[in-house]
Amino acid sequence: MDVHCFDPAVSGVPATPTVGRTYAWAVFALTFGLLLSDYMSRQVLNAVFPLLKSAWGLSDTQLGSLSGIVALIVGLLTFPLSVIADRLGRVRSIVVMALVWSLATLGCALATNFGELFVARAFVGLGEAAYGSVGVALILSIFPAHLRSTLTAAFMAGGAFGSVLGMSLGGAVAVHLGWRWSFGTMALLGILLTAGFWLIVTEKRIGSDVRGLRQQRSNGQGIRTSLRVLINGLFSTVSVVCAYIGSGLQLFILGSLFVWMPSYLNRYYGMAPDKAGAAAAAFVMIGAVGMVLCGMVTDRVSRQQPSRKWVSAIAYCLISFVLLGIGFHVKPGALQLVLIGAGMLVVAGTSGPAGAMVANLTPTTIHASAFATLTLANNLLGLAPGPFLTGVVADKVGLHGALQLIPLMALLAAVAFSVGKANYANDLRRLNELRSAAKGEC
Known part of the structure; x- marks a missing residue:
């Protein structure tokens, strides 16, 4: 080992x-x-x-x-x-x-x-x-x-x-x-x-x-690990991989909405670019506030049972799917804006639970690398392809039609988090055994 x-x-x-x-x-x-x-x-x-x-x-x-x-x-x-x-x-x-x-x-x-x-x-x-x-x-x-x-x-x-x-x-x-x-x-x-x-x-x-850190490293202090050990730690279990994937897929929706909301408001609400930008900025703030609030709720409900973090992530996915799915299927107007705003409040709520699960499922010594891996998944699975693929679909069916489809990504994210939840208890128990063994050898 x-x-x-x-x-x-x-x-x-x-x-x-x-x-x-x-x-x-x-x-x-x-x-x-x-x-x-x-x-x-x-x-x-x-x-x-x-x-x-x-x-x-x-x-x-x-x-x-x-x-x-x-x-x-x-x-x-x-x-x-x-x-x-x-x-x-x-x-x-x-x-x-x-x-x-x-x-x-x-x-x-x-x-x-x-x-x-x-x-x-x-x-x-x-x-x-x-x-x-x-x-x-x-x-x-x-x-x-x-x-x-x-x-x-x-x-x-x-x-x-x-x-x-x-x-x-x-x-x-x-x-x-x-x-x-x-x-x-x-x-x-x-x-x-x-x-x-x-x-x-x-x-x-x-x-x-x-x-000082460089000097300590040159003296052989600090982390002593190989690339193989690092990779094994980052992708050690099915559940941590599911946390990476679920987080990235859910942020596909957020990335698309951040980019395309100004254009949507301009095209379908007749707003001038400055007003559309300001209105879209309000939705961005709702999403940011939602990240914090959902994280607080997750910590509260999972205080006694950590596995509830997975349940919270799945719930945020499903709620955002329903709210945004309905929101982009109703006609432009006050009701639609309310539904989109409510969906934005929870669409990035998975960020907190995903981060907590990654921390639980990776060694403390490589948490920086683990969160960098989570960031990589968020960008490559969500924030980068989301705006581009939405634009590709919009060229074929219109921007309104494209935004009607992107909430479906929440269902894929929910599946990933569900698979992670099913494996979480066994993975965590195995990791705790390995950590205890490692402490005894260090």
Whole structure:
């Protein structure tokens, strides 16, 4: 049996912060600001879909690919770029990443045809690929350990806020100045934030924990494991694989709705791009709030019986299928918007249960890799193909018809979670036996 041991002292997070409180919060503000820029640059495209379609005569398939390519690049490159960032230094890597996505967003503004815009969007994904993991690692390294959960939650919530700002501000700018200025505004904001981060945050002031971690690794401390052991840990059971798959399939719906709601409101409700972007942003916020609320409900109902996390995930899938399925089959109007809003509240509710199940089913020493694998599944199974395939179907049956079909993915996600639930008890018992044996040998 392969066993890997872990030295708790080597956590990458110092027990005592290495920087002052004021400076730490300044770093947090700048890192959080760049996260907003990240998602604003990514989601501004959705608000200008109607204008791009009109200006260049693009098909819905082409529009969907412009969004899907970013999620695809992020999903594919998160692992390797995170490893490179750990070696080069987090501060230096963040500056390079932010500069890449900002300049790529400027390239979107200057694009003269679909091909150029597609390439520019691919570079947006390249810049953003590892920012989430590197940014949160940087923040956690300069704050006390007891703030870790709060800071992580606050940082990750920035994605929703950035999406809302990108769509609402991008739509408003597009109406008054044109779609190119929407991209240009996001690019300028990103460049200014990058310059501020580069001037204020330095490796010298916060890099001691990184150097210490490297020194410990060079001395042979910390995790001692092989690639084979890592892969075995990440895919050790049927239930953890089902958690990856179920989470990704359910986010197929969320990714499609995030991208296509502005266009849907523009086409079927006659909203101007700015109003459609603002209204779609409200649905994004509902989805973000729903993630938190569903996670809280799941923790409460599964406090005594952890297996209820699977039941919660299945319930969120089925409820979203019913609400969104009915919502997109009724005529446009107030009732439809209410049903879609209710569906958005639970459609991403599986994120919390899926994350908890992945944590339960993988060794503590590889949790970072496990969550990166979950992110990879979310992007490759959901966030990347969702917008693209919805656009392909929309070209054949119309956007309304395409959105009537995407709730079916919730049924596939429910099947995956059901298979995971059926295997969970046996898998967890076997893993606990292996963990106990490993502790005895370490």
